[in-house]
Amino acid sequence: MATPKLGWVIYNGHLGGKKFLDFAEWMQRAAKTQNINMKIIKNNALLGVVGTANGLLQESEDMPDFVVFSDKDIPLAQQLETLGIPLFNSSRSIALCDNKILMYQALAAADIAIPKTIIAPKIFPGTLPVQLDTFEPAIAELGFPMIVKEAFGSFGEQVYLIETKEQLHKKIKEIGTEPFVLQEYIHTSHGRDIRINVVGGQVVASMIRESDTDFRANVSRGGSMQPYTPSEKEAELAIAAAHTVGTNFAGVDLLFGPQGEPIVCEVNSNAHIRSIFDCTGVDVSDAIMSHIKEMLS
Structure with missing residues (x-):
């Protein structure tokens, strides 16, 4: 009988709430039915070591045959891939x-x-106040209401329905230097x-x-x-x-x-x-x- 494969399912150890561990536990249970040993690992239990043969300081001596990567710690995902470990999903797709x-x-x-989407220009911290007239062409293109969506966010957070120019200017100031897009509102x-x-x-x-x-x-x-x-x-x-x-x-x-x-x-x-x-x-x-x-x- 073939030796069962060993998998890791990695989740973010600093995020509170049951739902982040929940997915890992479901994957562990599903793996058992496939005769796969699946170990749940926190991302902060693994430290990538750049430029060495080992490449990773891990809590387990046994390296996995594959990883289910249920986190967004992309550098860690990339580090695992440099070790030749298949990731599901890959660091690129994440x-x-x-x-x-x-x-x-x-x-x-x-x-x-996709909805019509306009990328906001990058703004560096500590630079001049946001030049709000930059967004006049976007207003002309999309009209109101429009959607403002930060580049990073989950569960519908960091997504805003904007009804007026005043609301738009206020929200842009609140977002500050975070990357975001302006998007067509699909009514x-x-x-x-x-x-x-x-x-x-x-x-x-x-x-x-x-x-x-x-x-x-x-x-x-x-x-x-x-x-x-x-x-x-x-x-x-x-x-x-x-x-x-x-x-x-x-x-x-x-x-x-x-x-x-x-x-x-x-x-x-x-x-x-x-x-x-x-x-x-x-x-x-x-x-x-x-x-x-x-x-x-």
């Missing part, structure tokens, strides 16, 4: 999804439908979207999320959820988006366009899976581990 500017650029380059998708979990190029679960109180439909912000069967066009778009950013598994969020056409809101390389299980009864971790086992065989 980096693309973590930075929404890079994500939208990658999707647009592949002709994936036909106000308070609702579709979450599609894609694993190995296949749709494995899907739900529609709706909110009566917020323009964002995130369940973490009080949105409700119902099982949803995506159309062929919606499924194809979600699969194409997940493939474009290089993910083995992802949660793809789609908006409803003015003519009912699907538009990619974003691709989540580190999507949590409990909510979609609660909604659909589908345990996405099983599909993820089956895909990983297939990739390693």
Whole structure:
């Protein structure tokens, strides 16, 4: 009998809250059914050592055959890859999804439908006050309301619905030197979207999320959820988006366009899976581990 493979699932040890450990525990349970030994590791238990043969100060003597990387510690992910360890998802795909500017650029380059998006210019700390007239062309292009979205953020946070020029100027000042985009507001998708979990190029679960109180439909912000069967066009778009950013598994969020056409809101390389299980009864971790086992065989 073949020796069981050893995997690590890495999560961020500094983040409080059960939901960050939750995914790791689900992956560990799914791995057991595949005869895979999976160890849960905090990212801060691993210190990358640059320029040495070892490359890593780890808490375990046994290096893994693969890693499920459920964090956004991209330098650590890259360090593991320099050691020849396969990562699911790869450091590149995590980096693309973590930075929404890079994500939208990658999707647009592949002709994936996204809202009209304008990148705010970089501002260095300690420089002159923000030159607000810089954004006049963006206002003329997008109009109001518009969406302002910081490049880094999760669970619908750091996403703002802006109704007026005064609100825009105030929000830009608040954001300060953080990177962000200005984006077309898709009014036909106000308070609702579709979450599609894609694993190995296949749709494995899907739900529609709706909110009566917020323009964002995130369940973490009080949105409700119902099982949803995506159309062929919606499924194809979600699969194409997940493939474009290089993910083995992802949660793809789609908006409803003015003519009912699907538009990619974003691709989540580190999507949590409990909510979609609660909604659909589908345990996405099983599909993820089956895909990983297939990739390693």
